[in-house]
Amino acid sequence: MSGDPIYTEMIIEYSRNPSNFGKIDNAHIHQHDANPLCGDTIDLYLNIDDNKISEVKFDGHGCAICMACCSVLTEMIKGKTLDDVKKFDKDELLSELGLEHLVKTSPVRIKCALLSLKSLKFGIYSYFVDKMKDSESAGNLNEEAANLY
Amino acid sequence: MQSTADAFEDLRKDFPVLNRRVRDDKKLVYFDNAATTQKPNQVIDAISDYYQNYNSNIHRAVHALAEESTEAFENTRDIVAKFLNIEDSREIIFVRGTTEGINLVAYAWGRDNVKEGDIIVTTEYEHHSNIVPWQLLTQEKKAQLKYIDIDDNGELMLDQLDDYLSTGKVKLVTFSHMSNVLGTISPVEKIVSKCKNAGVKVLIDAAQSVPHMKVNLNEIGCDFFVFSGHKMLGPTGVGVLWAKKEILEKMSPFLGGGDMIREVHKYETTWNDLPYKFEAGTPNIADVIGFAKAIEYLEKIGMDNIRNHELELTKYALEEMKKIPGLTLYGTKEPEKRGGVISFNFNDVHPHDVGTIIDKDGVAIRSGHHCAQVLMEKLNVSATNRASFYIYNTKEEIDVLIAALQNVAKVFKL
Numbered sequence: 302m303s304g305d306p307i308y309t310e311m312i313i314e315y316s317r318n319p320s321n322f323g324k325i326d327n328a329h330i331h332q333h334d335a336n337p338l339c340g341d342t343i344d345l346y347l348n349i350d351d352n353k354i355s356e357v358k359f360d361g362h363g364c365a366i367c368m369a370c371c372s373v374l375t376e377m378i379k380g381k382t383l384d385d386v387k388k389f390d391k392d393e394l395l396s397e398l399g400l401e402h403l404v405k406t407s408p409v410r411i412k413c414a415l416l417s418l419k420s421l422k423f424g425i426y427s428y429f430v431d432k433m434k435d436s437e438s439a440g441n442l443n444e445e446a447a448n449l450y
Numbered sequence: 451m452q453s454t455a456d457a458f459e460d461l462r463k464d465f466p467v468l469n470r471r472v473r474d475d476k477k478l479v480y481f482d483n484a485a486t487t488q489k490p491n492q493v494i495d496a497i498s499d500y501y502q503n504y505n506s507n508i509h510r511a512v513h514a515l516a517e518e519s520t521e522a523f524e525n526t527r528d529i530v531a532k533f534l535n536i537e538d539s540r541e542i543i544f545v546r547g548t549t550e551g552i553n554l555v556a557y558a559w560g561r562d563n564v565k566e567g568d569i570i571v572t573t574e575y576e577h578h579s580n581i582v583p584w585q586l587l588t589q590e591k592k593a594q595l596k597y598i599d600i601d602d603n604g605e606l607m608l609d610q611l612d613d614y615l616s617t618g619k620v621k622l623v624t625f626s627h628m629s630n631v632l633g634t635i636s637p638v639e640k641i642v643s644k645c646k647n648a649g650v651k652v653l654i655d656a657a658q659s660v661p662h663m664k665v666n667l668n669e670i671g672c673d674f675f676v677f678s679g680h681k682m683l684g685p686t687g688v689g690v691l692w693a694k695k696e697i698l699e700k701m702s703p704f705l706g707g708g709d710m711i712r713e714v715h716k717y718e719t720t721w722n723d724l725p726y727k728f729e730a731g732t733p734n735i736a737d738v739i740g741f742a743k744a745i746e747y748l749e750k751i752g753m754d755n756i757r758n759h760e761l762e763l764t765k766y767a768l769e770e771m772k773k774i775p776g777l778t779l780y781g782t783k784e785p786e787k788r789g790g791v792i793s794f795n796f797n798d799v800h801p802h803d804v805g806t807i808i809d810k811d812g813v814a815i816r817s818g819h820h821c822a823q824v825l826m827e828k829l830n831v832s833a834t835n836r837a838s839f840y841i842y843n844t845k846e847e848i849d850v851l852i853a854a855l856q857n858v859a860k861v862f863k864l
């Protein structure tokens with residue numbers, strides 16, 4: 302089927318062969334999240350060195366959209382500074398996969414797409430607040446994460 | 451004379467939504483009936499008729515409208531009682547649905563009767579609504595919650611029930627008459643007779659059985675029985691709790707307020723008679739009245755005919771689905787032991803992706819955990835696809851589903 306607005310070659314390919322799939326033992330950030338509607342779960346692992354994301358992996362169960370978004374997100378943030386990642390916008394992620402339309406067309410599937418970004422924002426928030434005791438830098442990332450979709 | 455298949459085909463005209471086109475002008479194939487069924491004009495019209503012609507609160511006024519609405523409301527109670535073969539319609543309590551019915555029993559009966567160390571037995575294939583209320587109760591009372599596991603066929607392992615009963619601590623056994631995921635029909639007679647021999651109360655979650663098969667409550671012999679109107683052509687927001695009068699009379703009330711009282715003084719209140727003691731506040735009058743039409747509609751077709759029609763569809767669907775490589779079917783392979791519910795997975799394609807792709811062909815199925823995460827854990831999956839049938843479904847629609855599934859294989863290059 303050509304021209305499918307969701308199931309593009311790229312999404313199918315990522316869902317079959319996700320990038321950065323796996324686990325980091327004793328990661329600096331480990332964030333678990335689930336989508337209560339469909340039972341999708343992901344675990345996101347990040348290591349931070351020099352204020353940069355030196356290593357990132359994820360694992361879990363999810364649909365093709367969820368897996369593709371996790372893959373692309375982890376690819377996009379690797380090597381970025383925490384400040385950059387804090388500002389990371391959902392449109393950046395969605396447009397990378399051509400999924401911007403989901404915001405309007407599918408209030409259900411947008412949750413699959415953005416579970417990864419929501420976990421990332423929550424994870425970084427807890428890293429600042431709990432590990433670095435720096436709630437100023439954490440800002441309102443938690444609210445941003447909660448209101449992502 | 452019309453053939454039975456034609457007769458079923460013919461009733462589609464009563465369901466306006468079935469004429470609808472979805473997505474790219476595709477005919478709607480509605481296979482999400484275990485979640486909720488569509489409503490016939492007879493039900494929709496009865497609800498409008500109430501609002502247009504005799505809308506009024508019930509039980510409390512003497513004017514003409516109130517008399518008409520009270521009569522129509524109470525008439526439904528009688529229709530439900532007859533439908534289930536119950537002699538005393540005062541044993542029929544209207545609730546919001548199965549969930550509220552089970553919670554009512556857990557709260558009002560459970561709190562008075564379950565003590566520390568007691569056991570409540572449920573099963574691995576329950577809907578969350580028949581698990582969570584019992585978790586809340588057993589945690590509060592320091593009682594225990596135990597599960598009857600299922601075997602590889604998706605059937606209950608009843609020897610575990612014997613073990614639980616032999617402890618002498620079981621207060622209640624609660625299980626679904628038919629699993630909403632596997633379609634397995636529970637061996638009701640066996641379970642009830644074991645429990646009766648042990649003097650243990652039985653609750654049946656009939657949300658998936660009453661809509662699809664003849665149920666004779668007079669013969670079953672359970673103590674509590676709960677189901678939802680919206681899964682049997684009725685409106686949302688109406689369900690039924692039935693319990694034996696002796697039990698209901700001894701039970702504490704659930705919600706306090708208007709209608710459930712006999713006399714209220716500053717510091718004490720006496721309860722109204724059954725069933726009103728359990729129906730506090732203004733009930734869902736319009737939808738209860740609409741629900742009567744749903745039951746009449748089903749009875750006109752005949753519950754045995756409905757069961758046979760669904761059995762035909764299920765057999766056909768199972769046969770056709772078995773032919774698709776990479777498709778995993780859950781539950782018993784014997785159609786007679788199951789209702790018209792088929793859960794499946796397709797290779798390792800996530801059910802949400804399957805659901806979205808076949809939705810483009812107009813096919814509505816359910817993808818997810820179906821409010822049965824305990825069962826998902828057992829099956830070792832996070833979700834399944836579920837197609838569930840009802841009176842208006844046809845073999846041609848199953849062909850559409852099969853073709854749509856072949857599309858999934860194409861998209862995912864399986």
Ligand SMILES: Cc1ncc(COP(=O)(O)O)c(C=O)c1O
Binds near residue numbers: 548550658821
């Ligand atoms: C077996 C079973 N029990 C309980 C329920 C809950 O019913 P309701 O949502 O109408 O309260 C359902 C419906 O999803 C069900 O299938």
